């Protein structure tokens with residue numbers, strides 16, 4: 001066969017496909033992302049604002065979910081930058097799953113693959129394939145990465161159990177506000193469910209996605225690795241993930257903000273946990 005025929009018959013790269021095309025097994029991911037956006041917009045527009053206490057709880061869940069992702073998924077599990085007390089670890093994993101970050105197994109697998117290939121043609125979340133690709137589309141369109149290759153340690157029961165607990169936890173995340181019905185009545189309970197569920201989940205999703213999109217935009221030309229993006233600190237609730245160039249330079253360090261003005265609450269949390277004996281081998 002002539003080589004040009006081979007090229008013409010080759011399947012398109014996933015970023016050249018239409019946005020609604022899903023990689024094998026990823027239809028639920030796209031359905032989830034569309035569903036929470038529709039529910040968030042409908043809830044915020046059609047329902048009244050819930051009591052301020054509910055908004056405080058939603059912000060608290062966002063903060064704990066962010067810590068779950070940055071401290072447990074990222075710094076501890078993906079890079080081994082700290083060893084967490086098992087109970088603290090499970091609590092943070094719960095917070096991360098409740099925040100829509102997926103399971104520890106899938107997160108760590110994709111993240112280690114990202115570090116191995118960052119800002120190269122094989123980086124499956126690279127903005128070189130398009131900003132929307134890097135921000136969202138890769139979540140349902142990128143080919144699966146083998147956990148056996150990148151994260152065999154994530155097959156331990158204490159991590160694998162979250163593959164089973166994922167959907168019940170997401171159901172709780174989405175509809176948990178309805179548990180307030182006896183105290184608030186139906187209308188305010190639905191409004192609370194909207195803000196505790198889809199509105200919070202949409203915020204959490206886009207916050208996390210900026211690490212792949214904004215923190216890698218132009219990185220290939222500028223540095224060869226991710227970028228530190230100061231203004232993202234606000235959106236990331238000062239938890240440190242925006243200091244992404246620091247992180248790519250030394251991924252094994254659990255500290256991402258490297259000076260006093262690079263605020264890094266994820267690092268302070270680890271220092272606090274170490275001080276009370278709930279974290280060991282914290283690499284600064």
Ligand SMILES: [Zn+2]
Pocket residue numbers: 114118211212216226244248
């Ligand atoms: Zn990166």
Ligand SMILES: [Zn+2]
Pocket residue numbers: 074078079111115247251
């Ligand atoms: Zn990393």
